[in-house]
Amino acid sequence: MNSSWHFRRLDASDAPALHALEKACFTLPWSEEQCRAAFGQTPFAAFGLDSDRGVLAYISVYITADEMEVLNLAVSPELRRRGIGHRLLALALRTAAKMGMQKAVLEVRVGNTPARSLYERHGFAVAGRRPRYYADTGEDALIYARSLTNYDAAAEERKELHMKTLIAANWKMHKTRAEARQTATAIAAGRPASNERTLIVFPPFTAIAEVAAAFAAQEGLAVGGQDVYPAEKGAFTGEISPAMLADAGASWVLTGHSERRHVLGESDELVGRKTAFALGAGLHAMLCIGETLEEREAGQLEEVLRRQLRTGLAEVSAEAAARVAVAYEPVWAIGTGKVAGSAEVLEAHALARRLLVEVLGSVAHDIPLLYGGSVKPDNAASLLALDNVNGLLIGGASLEAESFLRIAGAR
Numbered sequence: 001m002n003s004s005w006h007f008r009r010l011d012a013s014d015a016p017a018l019h020a021l022e023k024a025c026f027t028l029p030w031s032e033e034q035c036r037a038a039f040g041q042t043p044f045a046a047f048g049l050d051s052d053r054g055v056l057a058y059i060s061v062y063i064t065a066d067e068m069e070v071l072n073l074a075v076s077p078e079l080r081r082r083g084i085g086h087r088l089l090a091l092a093l094r095t096a097a098k099m100g101m102q103k104a105v106l107e108v109r110v111g112n113t114p115a116r117s118l119y120e121r122h123g124f125a126v127a128g129r130r131p132r133y134y135a136d137t138g139e140d141a142l143i144y145a146r147s148l149t150n151y152d153a154a155a156e157e158r159k160e161l162h163m164k165t166l167i168a169a170n171w172k173m174h175k176t177r178a179e180a181r182q183t184a185t186a187i188a189a190g191r192p193a194s195n196e197r198t199l200i201v202f203p204p205f206t207a208i209a210e211v212a213a214a215f216a217a218q219e220g221l222a223v224g225g226q227d228v229y230p231a232e233k234g235a236f237t238g239e240i241s242p243a244m245l246a247d248a249g250a251s252w253v254l255t256g257h258s259e260r261r262h263v264l265g266e267s268d269e270l271v272g273r274k275t276a277f278a279l280g281a282g283l284h285a286m287l288c289i290g291e292t293l294e295e296r297e298a299g300q301l302e303e304v305l306r307r308q309l310r311t312g313l314a315e316v317s318a319e320a321a322a323r324v325a326v327a328y329e330p331v332w333a334i335g336t337g338k339v340a341g342s343a344e345v346l347e348a349h350a351l352a353r354r355l356l357v358e359v360l361g362s363v364a365h366d367i368p369l370l371y372g373g374s375v376k377p378d379n380a381a382s383l384l385a386l387d388n389v390n391g392l393l394i395g396g397a398s399l400e401a402e403s404f405l406r407i408a409g410a411r
């Protein structure tokens, strides 16, 4: 999609387009008249434009002497999962901070969990409550506020970058160097033009340098190792250090993949040491978690994920957390063709997010959560559309460039 984004003051002539967008986004949209009235007066507003199809997203803000009030944030369903709401809010906050505003405020329905987590991720905290404020449902309104006096625009931009969708290929024990080079070259040539997705390939150790060469340090393409040992060097026959991975061109590493845990017997504790050591050495780490079928059937999902996250991220500092991703891969869905259903993925990802916050605090809202297990070109779009699914980790269907690229471009 050919989108361009810019701030412009909305005016009454935008009312029909905004009303159409409102209708697509809310059960109780503003009428065209209300849009006309509001946007005839709003002192300042931001919006996103798709060049072919009119306004597909907007944020409206009201400005008083030193305060910005976010009135509304609407993103069309087709753009919703692409982080556009996040970008519009960041843009509005950055602009308000530059204009010298002291504070940003907004109100939100208690039951609007996705919006609340978006605002919380941007540093808003509950500052009050209006009981039974919404006439349609009788819901309470929560008043959120954040100070803009020490607004760190650079840090916010970094966060935004980190929220890009990650599409990762785990090639496991497949491909010679020549085969890896060929597939990586095809991936680099055919990747989606949009820069909203980062593609990461985890080839076998012997092919890391080949893939890195084919990717030629292009933005949005990265290489990683499938495993790492938690020591700089020494008598560890068969193992590989973070520095060796980095030397071959890797910037990422997978830790705790289910095959390492279940085929090679790795403990949670060893996975934790690997993750912390790799992060300490400057790599990005993708920690894999997931329950077996027996554990799920015994009702142990929460217990297993909590243990794997607690132990797996035990020694991770807040600074290093910016380089962590977590892949939820139910063991029973890996390589079996049995993809977890939407309800199961939604539930497990919401749980994983909650547990991540329990372990790492508020930085956990910015950690990408990937789903893995029998992801294919025809189920990728519906998985990516789920809340808290910030990317995919793909095994079998990543071995052919064509199939991996279809997944990487899925919307």
Ligand code: PGA
Binding pocket: 170, 329, 333, 334, 335, 336, 337, 372, 373, 374, 375, 393, 394, 395, 396, 397
């Ligand atoms: P699969 O593997 O896509 O072949 O199920 C996923 C993984 O093991 O990471």
